[in-house]
Amino acid sequence: MIPRYSRPEMVAIWSPETKFRIWFEIEAHACDAMADLGIIPRENAEAVWKAKDVEFDVARIDEIEAVTKHDVIAFLTHLSEIVGAEQARFVHQGMTSSDVLDTTLNIQLVRATDILLADMDRVLAALKKRAFEHKYTVRIGRSHGIHAEPVTMGLTFARFYAEMARGRERLQRAREEIATGAISGAVGTFANIDPRVEEHVCAKMGLRPEPISTQVIPRDRHAMFFATLGVIASSIENIAVEIRHMQRTEVLEAEEYFSKGQKGSSAMPHKRNPVLTENLTGLARLIRSAVIPAMENVALWHERDISHSSVERGIAPDATVHLDFALNRLAGVIERLVVYPENMERNLNRLGGLVMSQRVLLALTQKGVSREDAYALVQRNAMKVWEEGKDFRTELLSDPDVRAVLSEEEINEKFDLGYHTKHVDTIFARVFGE
16 A cells, blocks of 8 residues: 555545544443443443543554554553553453454444445446447447447446446445454453443444354455455456557547646657556556455464454555545546547448448348358458458449349348447446336
8 A cells, every 4th residue: 555546535544543543432332331231330431431532642552562562452551541540440351352453444444345335436427427428429349359240338338337336236245244343252252241242332333243253253254345345346447458448549439538748658759548547457456466365364273363464454454445546546537538439430430341240141041041151151251351451331232142132222221330229228228227
């Protein structure tokens, strides 16, 4: 995580100050619950809340941790310095470090997810707007990178919208999956802390109690969470790669907005490179790199160790910060994408009508020609276009075997672009609703 690919709101979630504030709230709410249950004196619980407006001294906590070699103990020691040793003596009673660490991590992931959901809403809004703007802007569809049949730019945007909408649904489920907390004590048996304390803390912190923990919240939840981020990253790359292809000089059907004063190359002043979408491709790789470590975190020695901890200290902020940045960059690219319909038309016509070959094939079979013979008839005329630069319609009209089956009018009708856009409304209704 570096400032270049970071946005302040997401970065703040992972700051030491935020982390220690959440630790404090968990401990203070636990004290409240224990006071309500008559386990500790009410005045001790109230005393802890005296620190609610205090800025915790990160440097002091680090100084204590340098001696204790334990981050939670270092924090608790600092809290005791603020509240007073006598008043703080019931803090963390019956709890274990994972109660604080795991519950805090899940709170941070939930908060991060709320930002990511808003980011995805911006992407979806941009895709929907551009889809309707170019609903009937015809361009050539490609398969294997080769001209296939006509589509529309609107369908391209609509397809990306549908994919990102699925990603948002997955992310919402991932938020629900990760929104659990555990205050169950050593080995997770509640031997030294009442389960009602966990219920109270989770309610206050916006979580559900983890049904069963080993003191460690099960990491299959986190594996699913980071896998979801990885899938969304792949969808971002999917869009980015198509935009990069469209910006190729030989294609130039769309390109990233090129602002005044922007430079494309240190050597060649003419260059306008797809740097933003190339950047998105790279960021997608970084985000996906969190998935395998998250899955490897599921298995712990004898149900509980902290081998997952060092992994999550890296991948949790990195993956969420990078995805937050990438989604906002993608939204900006789509919002300002420059589309060139005239170039789409030029590309569509580059092969002299060859892209209508399937219509001719089907017309021949409907007139009684076997599929094998029809294919051979169409292909021999198509190869003249590929190899000699001929015009496909002209070749068909000059082919006596084709003319023996199809009239001039029937052949000409097969070159109507409207044939390929007749179901666009149906597809849009499926994607965006009636």
